[in-house]
Amino acid sequence: MNDKKLFDDKALKTIEAKLTQRFRELTRSLKQHDRETSSLLPRDSEEAAMMIGDMDLTEAEEKHESEELRQIREALERIQAGTYGACAGCGEPISHERLLTLPYAAHCVACQEKIEQT
Numbered sequence: 001m002n003d004k005k006l007f008d009d010k011a012l013k014t015i016e017a018k019l020t021q022r023f024r025e026l027t028r029s030l031k032q033h034d035r036e037t038s039s040l041l042p043r044d045s046e047e048a049a050m051m052i053g054d055m056d057l058t059e060a061e062e063k064h065e066s067e068e069l070r071q072i073r074e075a076l077e078r079i080q081a082g083t084y085g086a087c088a089g090c091g092e093p094i095s096h097e098r099l100l101t102l103p104y105a106a107h108c109v110a111c112q113e114k115i116e117q118t
């Protein structure tokens with residue numbers, strides 16, 4: 001038994017369920033994008049230009065979702081590994097408040113601010 005667990009099993013299960021649900025939502029949404037993009041392949045040039053304009057938005061959106069998906073997958077891996085809740089930067093526990101609003105946060109607020117400043 002490890003007394004220094006950052007979360008009790010019950011809290012961890014709740015977070016894991018939340019992450020898994022979000023993971024499924026995003027996976028479904030990304031698959032939808034794929035279908036839409038391939039069915040909307042442009043034919044003539046004028047239409048193509050417009051389509052490319054539209055696609056940029058979708059791609060940006062998709063990129064954002066892929067990134068979130070990656071972070072969620074990493075968070076689920078940390079749960080499995082038993083390291084969930086510890087900051088990937090300084091190793092200090094991430095506040096519960098932060099993890100409740102951002103369950104896949106890998107860094108504490110201080111480290112996140114440092115990352116965003118660079």
Ligand SMILES: [Zn+2]
Pocket residue numbers: 087088089090091092107108109110111112
């Ligand atoms: Zn930190």
